[in-house]
Amino acid sequence: MSISLSTALSGVSAANERLRASANNVANVNTDGYRRERVEAQTNAAGGVSTRVTKLPEPGSDLAADVVEQKSATYAYVANLRVLQTQVRAEGALLDIHV
Known part of the structure; x- marks a missing residue:
């Protein structure tokens, strides 16, 4: 597997x-004693x-931070998925040339 795919x-x-x-x-924002x-x-x-x-270490919630984290993680997920798609397309094009 190539480094970019990995x-x-x-x-x-x-x-x-x-x-x-x-x-x-x-999901646990209202759970007493829940540690994030x-x-x-x-x-x-x-x-x-x-x-x-x-x-x-301490119980408590930070809903705003968790929503921001979800958005940030979603963008990271999509960016890495685009890298995967581009790599697969490039390797497919190479295989088409050599066949």
Whole structure:
């Protein structure tokens, strides 16, 4: 698998995890004692990104931050998906030339 495909796939996965965590935070906004989840991303040496979900130390909600996180993660998801689509199209064009 090419580096660009691997990087874009890890980006899609990271954006998906960010969406999941922020949706969970929004769903539990009225739950007493709920500690919000936060997704921490780290760049891999081989390219791409890995994520880790942590709980904030104190209970509480921040609905505005979670909605912004959902929008940001959605844009990241779409951007990485576009990279995947472009790479697949380019590889398809190369295969068409060599056939």
